[in-house]
Amino acid sequence: MNLNHQLLSETLIDAIADNLSAKGYVLLEDFLVDDLATSLQAEALSLSTQTFKTAGIGRQNNQQINGKIRTDSTLWLEGSSDCQQRYLDLMEQLRIGLNRRLFLGLFDFECHYSHYKKGDFYKTHLDAFKGQSNRILSTVFYLNHQWQANDGGELVLYSAEQHSELEVVTPTFNRCILFLSERFPHEVQVSNRDRLSIAGWFRINRS
Ligand SMILES: O=C(O)CCC(=O)C(=O)O
């Protein structure tokens, strides 16, 4: 194991757990050490032009490409580079830390890079339907420097009940949002420039 591996502080995991139980989501600035965020950004940038695939929606085995709902391209992280492995290690630490505090029974974590080109979007959706999915906690980590007000591409989180806006999140470098997958409808507004992120899900083992 690389000694440079950043570990999340127990204080940070406490704060994440507190926010998740109080309001169901948490927004974190400067989530990772800068060199890790920078390496992930560089890797996403270089891979996005070659190996990303148009994203699917629906069940894993029955993916449909539906340009009407989402238009981004994705690539799953499998730990095939040092920065991917470091990111997955951190999320593993978070998984264990959240299970200890919240008894969520999180079983594993999956994540992919996403690339939204100019004009791309992801319309309002839920990441999981109650009782039908093993996705429990959604995470999105952003990799974009100098996001301007007119760049679009905000993540809008809605309240489940009134569909009122809870939070409008610009996809700013090294920012991370975590939210309960079944609880918050959300959308990515049309992006006016390239937008890179890592979307991930902590899952329970339902089978
Ligand atoms: O990129 C984002 O801000 C959210 C992406 C998203 O909702 C998803 O991939 O399910």
Ligand SMILES: [Fe+2]
């Ligand atoms: Fe989503």
